[in-house]
Amino acid sequence: DAxxxxxxxxxxxxxxxxxxxxxxxxxGHDTVSWYQQALGQGPQFIFQYYExxxxxxxxxxxxxxGHQFPNYSSELNVNALLLGDSALYLCASSSEDYLYEQYFGxxxxxxxx
Amino acid sequence: xLNVEQSPQSLHVQEGDSTNFTCSFPSSNFYALHWYRWETAxxxxxxxxxxxxxxxxxxxxxxxxxxTKEGYSYLYxxxxxxxxxxxYLCDNGSEKLVFGKGTKLTVNP
Numbered sequence: 001d002a003x004x005x006x007x008x009x010x011x012x013x014x015x016x017x018x019x020x021x022x023x024x025x026x027x028g029h030d031t032v033s034w035y036q037q038a039l040g041q042g043p044q045f046i047f048q049y050y051e052x053x054x055x056x057x058x059x060x061x062x063x064x065x066g067h068q069f070p071n072y073s074s075e076l077n078v079n080a081l082l083l084g085d086s087a088l089y090l091c092a093s094s095s096e097d098y099l100y101e102q103y104f105g106x107x108x109x110x111x112x113x
Numbered sequence: 114x115l116n117v118e119q120s121p122q123s124l125h126v127q128e129g130d131s132t133n134f135t136c137s138f139p140s141s142n143f144y145a146l147h148w149y150r151w152e153t154a155x156x157x158x159x160x161x162x163x164x165x166x167x168x169x170x171x172x173x174x175x176x177x178x179x180x181t182k183e184g185y186s187y188l189y190x191x192x193x194x195x196x197x198x199x200x201y202l203c204d205n206g207s208e209k210l211v212f213g214k215g216t217k218l219t220v221n222p
Contacts (some may be wrong), residue, residue, distance in 0.1 A: 004156075035212075042214040043157070081128055090156060099145040099164065101202070105155035 002027065004105035012111045013081050017073050019110060020078040025093030026103045031055075032074040033102065036064060037088040049074050078110075086112045115222055119213035126193050128222050133189045134216040136203035140184035148177055149202040151215065157202055160188075171176050193220040 005024045013019050025032050031050045035043035045058035049068035068074045072093075078085055084113035088109050118137045121211050138146065145164045149157040161170040166181040174191045190197055200215040 042200075042212045045211065092157075099147075099162050100164050101145075101147050101159050102149070102157070103159065106156050 004091060004093050004103050006089075006105035006108050009106070010109045010111075012113060014113055015081055015083060017075065017081050017112075018079045019081060020025045021078075021089055021091075021108045021110070022073065023076070023091030023093075023105055025091075025094060029093035029098075029103065030072050031046045031094045031100070032068060032072065033092045033094065033095075034074070034076045035090040035092065036060075037090055037107070043090055046076065081112045083112050086110060117203060117211045117213040119203060119216050121200075121216060122214065123217040123219070125219045125221065128193060128195060130193050130220075131189065132193055132218065133187050134201065134218075136186045136188070136213055138184050138186075138203075138205050140181055142186075143181045144205070146179060146186050147204050148186070149204070151200040151202055153199070156195045160201075188216075189201070193218070195220045195222050 004026050007022045017033045023032055033048040034046040036046055037043050046060050046064055047057040047066055048055050049066060063079045065077045088107045090107045091105045094100045094102050120135050145162055147162055148160040150160050151157040159188055161177045163179040168179040170177050176189045177186055179186045198218055198220045200217045202212055202215045204212045
C-alpha cells in the first residue's frame, strides 16, 4: 500500500511565476490537506479538500488555490510567487474513519528566487 | 480557529533522562487529539490518536495521556535516547485542523 506521495520533490521558481504541486493520498483516505512549513514553525494549514471541494481554509491569500480530483488526488497552485513563499509544502491525507489522523507525504521544497 | 499550544518550545536532555511536554487545547467541542513525531529531513509521523478523557497510550518508551476536561495532553519519554531527537507535534484532531508549533527535543549522548 503506497503512502502519500508528492511531486515534485524540489522546485525552483522565480518571483511572479506560478507553481503547481501534486499529491496522491494514502489508499482509503478521502481528505487531503495542504500545509506550509517555514523554518522553525509547525505546519501551517493552507486548506483541506473533501469530495472535490475546499472544505476549510487557513489564513492564506487567494494566490493559493487547489483542486481535488475524483480519485482524491489533489493539486496546490500558487500564483504570483513571492520570495516569502519559499517553504516546504506538505500534503497529508486523512479520513473521518480514522479520526482525521494525518498521514504526511515527503513534501515539496519550493525555492523562490 | 481553535488554538493549540505546546510547551516547552525546545528541550535539551541527556541520554537516559526521562522527559515530558505538554499540548494544550480548548476543551470545548473536543473530537480527538493526535501526537506526531517529526524527524529532521522526514515527514511527520503519527504516534498516537487519543479520544477519551483519561486515555493513556503507550508505544515502547513513549506514552501519552489525555485530559479533555481541562484541555491538555502530556507526552512522556522514558530513558531518552539520541534517536528520540525530533520535533513532537500535536493537533486538535478535528476536521478543522490546527497544529501546535511543536516541541523540539534534543537528546545528547
